Amino acid sequence: MKQRHLVDGPLTTLLISELLTLGNEDTGAGALSLFIGRVRDDEQEGRKVTAIEYSAYPEMAEKETDVIIDIVRSAFNDVRNIIIVHSTGMVKAGEASLFIMITAGHRDQATRACRHALEMVKDRLPVWKKEHFSDSAEKWK
Amino acid sequence: MIKVLYFGIAQEIAGKTGEEFGVESTTGLRRQIYEKYPRMKTVVFRLALNGTMLTTDTSLKDNDIIALLPPFAGG
Numbered sequence: 001m002k003q004r005h006l007v008d009g010p011l012t013t014l015l016i017s018e019l020l021t022l023g024n025e026d027t028g029a030g031a032l033s034l035f036i037g038r039v040r041d042d043e044q045e046g047r048k049v050t051a052i053e054y055s056a057y058p059e060m061a062e063k064e065t066d067v068i069i070d071i072v073r074s075a076f077n078d079v080r081n082i083i084i085v086h087s088t089g090m091v092k093a094g095e096a097s098l099f100i101m102i103t104a105g106h107r108d109q110a111t112r113a114c115r116h117a118l119e120m121v122k123d124r125l126p127v128w129k130k131e132h133f134s135d136s137a138e139k140w141k
Numbered sequence: 142m143i144k145v146l147y148f149g150i151a152q153e154i155a156g157k158t159g160e161e162f163g164v165e166s167t168t169g170l171r172r173q174i175y176e177k178y179p180r181m182k183t184v185v186f187r188l189a190l191n192g193t194m195l196t197t198d199t200s201l202k203d204n205d206i207i208a209l210l211p212p213f214a215g216g
Binding site (some may be wrong): 056 | 146148149150152153185189192208211213214215216
């Protein structure tokens with residue numbers, strides 16, 4: 001299965017910069033809204049989260065991401081391009097694990113559609129995370 | 142036989158990524174899973190049939206793939 005929305009490991013600066021150029025030729029897109037989710041070094045019981053290990057049901061995650069894109073597209077008629085990419089595997093604190101980019105003709109729908117897509121990713125994507133702590137402990141979140 | 146796939150904490154409880162069960166419905170499957178892995182009762186999980194989320198109990202046929210999905214935690 002070709003993975004279009006899942007990437008193994010962190011979303012690197014190089015990958016993010018490449019994703020940012022997608023759709024540059026669409027000069028009618030006057031607005032670009034971007035969300036990048038990063039692993040936070042939460043502190044729990046005196047120990048810090050050093051990394052999150054993401055796992056997914058790849059076939060379903062790819063399909064659900066396409067569904068999310070279709071829903072956003074039908075809800076916001078000014079939206080032109082939608083890119084959603086999520087990490088699997090180990091992502092260290094400070095590294096990026098989720099990329100959502102939406103272009104639209106104008107700013108209002110670009111920003112609202114991006115937020116809408118983000119909430120649906122949280123709600124619908126079959127992805128799980130296991131926190132890794134500074135004392136080597138692990139916990140499913 | 143149907144194939145069951147485990148994800149997230151369910152994979153840790155089962156100690157494997159998947160296995161086969163001889164059941165004819167999701168109700169029967171849940172019963173067998175709870176008997177085999179009592180700790181699974183502590184996980185609120187949903188089921189997907191062949192990649193589509195189930196909202197009600199349903200009958201199953203040979204070669205169906207059921208995924209056992211703990212609460213999602215993407216992002």
